Each structure stands twice: as C-alpha cells, then as structure tokens.
Amino acid sequence: MPELPEVETIVRDLRPALVGRRLGPMRKSTRSLRSPWKRSWRRHLRGACVRSIERRGKWIIISLDSEVCLLVHLGMTGQLRVMPASEPVAPHTHLIFHLDGGRAHLRFRDVRRFGQATVIETRSLAAFFDRTRLGPEPFKLDASYWDQTLGATRRSLKAVLLDQSVVAGIGNIYADEALFEARLHPARSACRLTAAERGRLRQVLPKVLNRAIEGRGSTIRDYVDGAGQVGGYQNEFRAYGRTGEPCQRCARPIRRVRLAGRSTHYCPGCQNLRPATHARVNAEFGE
DNA sequence: ATGCAGTCCTGTAAGC
DNA sequence: TGCTTACAGGACTGCA
Numbered sequence: 455m456p457e458l459p460e461v462e463t464i465v466r467d468l469r470p471a472l473v474g475r476r477l478g479p480m481r482k483s484t485r486s487l488r489s490p491w492k493r494s495w496r497r498h499l500r501g502a503c504v505r506s507i508e509r510r511g512k513w514i515i516i517s518l519d520s521e522v523c524l525l526v527h528l529g530m531t532g533q534l535r536v537m538p539a540s541e542p543v544a545p546h547t548h549l550i551f552h553l554d555g556g557r558a559h560l561r562f563r564d565v566r567r568f569g570q571a572t573v574i575e576t577r578s579l580a581a582f583f584d585r586t587r588l589g590p591e592p593f594k595l596d597a598s599y600w601d602q603t604l605g606a607t608r609r610s611l612k613a614v615l616l617d618q619s620v621v622a623g624i625g626n627i628y629a630d631e632a633l634f635e636a637r638l639h640p641a642r643s644a645c646r647l648t649a650a651e652r653g654r655l656r657q658v659l660p661k662v663l664n665r666a667i668e669g670r671g672s673t674i675r676d677y678v679d680g681a682g683q684v685g686g687y688q689n690e691f692r693a694y695g696r697t698g699e700p701c702q703r704c705a706r707p708i709r710r711v712r713l714a715g716r717s718t719h720y721c722p723g724c725q726n727l728r729p730a731t732h733a734r735v736n737a738e739f740g741e
Numbered sequence: 742a743t744g745c746a747g748t749c750c751t752g753t754a755a756g757c
Numbered sequence: 758t759g760c761t762t763a764c765a766g767g768a769c770t771g772c773a
Contacts, residue, residue, distance in 0.1 A: 567749080
C-alpha cells in the first residue's frame, strides 16, 4: 500500500528517468479508475515536455511545459514505472505514455483500481489540494498547528494520523509504526495527550518516514518502485504485521485490534493507556 | 462531532 | 480438489 515513503521513492526514481523527456502518444485501457478520464486531456499531454516531478502527500505531480500537471494517486495497488517499450504489458495496465518516439514507456498499472490519474492546469494546483483539504507535510509540522489540531478533537490517534486533512501522506502502516515509536496507544484520544506526548508524536513522524524512505519503502504485496523493484523497509517494521511476535522493547506480544476501521498493531506493554483516565478503553482492550 | 458501515476493486488465502 | 467466503485498505458517502 503506497504511503508517503513509497510515493517519495517512486518520485525520486522517476525524476531522472522522466524530467526533460517528451510525452508521445498515449494509450488508455477501457476500464475506469477512481475518476473518469476526460477526452480533452490527451491533447494537453501529447508532445509536452516533463518539467518536474514532485510529491504532495500520497500524490505524484508530473508538471509539463504545456502548463498542465498529470496527477497520479496510487491508491492501494498502483504502480507507475518507466520501462522499455519491449517489455510485455502486464495485466491491469491502464495508461501507457510513449517516450522517446516509442522506445520507452511510462506505464500506470493498478490491479484494484483504487488509484486515480487526473490532469489539471498548473495554475489550479493549489486549489486542487485545497479542495481535497490536504493537510501539511509531516516533516516540518508547525508545533502550534499540531497542538491546536490535536487539542481540538476527541478522535483516536489512529484516526487522526490516517486523516489526510490533519497531516498528509500517512496510511495504516506508518500510523502504527509512528505510534509504536512514540509509545502511544492508538486508541488514545488526541485531545487528552500531554504537551510532551504531542511533541513526541510530532517528532517521531519524520523519523519513521525518513527511515522508510532510506529503506526504499515497504512492499507488502504489490508495491514496486519506479524501476519495478520491491522495497526493503517491510523487514524493519516493529509493530505493523507483527501480531503475536515479542515487542522489540519489552518482549510482550504485539496485539492486533480493529480501530478506525483498520487493522491496528501495537504493544500493550509499552504503548500504555493510562488506567485512571482511560478505564473504559482499557477494559475494551482487556488491559 | 465522531465513529461506523458500506462503497469501489480484485488477488490471495483460509475454511468447509 | 474445488468451491465459497473473508480479508487487505485509501478515500469518500451516508447514517446514527
């Protein structure tokens, strides 16, 4: 499931492979993605030169000199790769852009079709992310913004971290990893954190995400980088997917529950709920 | 306000 | 062995 580190890895791979190159003719599958592909987009892209490739949250932004951007969201199973045109087209490939007169391809593949590919004018890029209410990047979160936002909601930390309008780019895996790292129970209510705990969570996000980027992202099933290689960070998980395994800090078995509609992994030993203030939730979690 | 269920989707794996 | 069913979840909608 591509989250921020996976998307960042792809963007870094695609940048040298795509910037300065010209998009040729495009082929599209008949199957629909999350949003319909408009017929007029094709002529905005054809012949355009790639100016830059950036990431915002889980979005890939391919800016073209025709003053439009190709925006790609990978959803759950999306893959965006540059490859030789001679490589067989894998099933579930939805977009193929010719590069270099057809010798290479940029291909978008998405088995589950939760992904999205859309074209917008460059000048409405900011408006697009405003409309989707995409929150700030997690790397240099403003402390007062963070304190205010967390202080204003009673939702669980897990739900808050998954909310893209609070902070952009975090999904199920890195929410669990960050909460483990910060030693915070995922069911804790955001507004009941102490100032120190809020600070811990804020500072842990860049740490966890940068480590994952260094590991070139995590492959659970479908994720591959911009060159088609699997990630390496899935071996470094300390909570996610480690149900029943001993915690690396306190050796108690990692527990898995369902929270905010997602499978949630945490250590009942060192990600504590405080019994006095969270008796009800403690009981619910059998602690 | 908030959580929860349902929706989209399909490959994989478990269960009978 | 072969079928059915549950599950994974990013983003969104509708409901209680």
